[in-house]
Amino acid sequence: MNEFGVRDDLGVREVDVVVIGSGQAGLSAAYHLRRTGLVPDRDFVVLDHAPRPGGAWQFRWPxxxxxxxxxxxxxxxxELTGADGRRPSSEVIGDYFAAYEDRFDLRVHRPVEVRAVREGEGGRLLVETSEGPYATRALINATGTWDRPFWPRYPGQETFRGRQLHTANYPxxxxxxGLRVIVVGGGASGTQHLMEIAEVAAETTWVTRREPVYREGPFGEAEGRAAVALVEERVRQGLPPQSVVSVTGLPLSDAVREARRNGVLERNPMFDRITPTGVAxxxxxxVDADVILWATGFRAAIDHLAPLRLREPGGGIQVEGTRAVRDERVHLVGYGPSASTIGANRAGRAAVTEIHRLLDRARQQREPVTVA
Structure with a gap:
């Protein structure tokens, strides 16, 4: 046995629940599993491919x-208290997640790659991982999107002699x-990149598919519910989810107002092709450029679920609450409407509630019925 109780011969280990991912959604689910009496490494296991605590936050730019x-x-x-706002978010949130794992004894296995989830024996799912296979009655998938950066394709892209990079590896x-930089993308990351790059670059050009929508005033509970409802409708239809941020618009902060006044946030429509020296x-x-920075978002990291055939013709996984419609044993948290920190918390709790009902039914079916 290794330190996590996994057999060294990589034999199949049986648990009630496997949680894949230890970002906000995965830790929330693990917390509720722990709180309802399940024991880490005996009843459930949390697997994460990252080298340390922090979820996707640990990879954010300094x-x-x-x-x-x-x-x-x-x-x-x-609660996360006393954080220094001047420290990199990767450090602050990484430290917070590490302390959280310790306080609630969540025992995250890392780094562990989950290669595939497929149908197992006896009604269980078989989770194939780099530390051996797990047979589980239920699965909570909390893999987020950071591992699936979306790179649009444009004619001539391969001919560009400068550098191309994505938000996922923004340094x-x-x-x-001193460089000429084109930033592609109208979301929060794109505008943040653009505003800070403009302070040091020789020239910046901002390109987006759509006119940016700026949001003034407070973003309250009613506005949040309306935004989540738009995303939720897509996953109910089995369409690929949009991020919650994509339907809320850009907050009109003082920094954004100044960047608009200074011409930094002067939007250009999407170019038609990429040339060796820029775009056209x-x-x-x-426009000539040394760098094209693609702040074009991410897609859900769910390729490991492909053997279960959960995708709908529209390309997404149809979800009711957190449960995959095609397989009640599979729950997706941090997916679609729960892809926000508060949404991930709620989704973790909801998934655990439904999984306990599933486990209770499974136990009743295993137990012999006695007749008085």
């Missing part, structure tokens, strides 16, 4: 300090000093 983070909601049962503004539009306009 210039994204904690003070710039919008809407970070505490994990259930433990911060310092590497763009159909009307003949061109």
């Amino acid at each position: 210039s994204l300090t904690y003070g710039k983070v919008h809407g970070m909601h505490a994990l259930p049962g433990m 911060g503004p310092q590497e763009f000093a 539009w159909a009307d003949g306009r061109t």
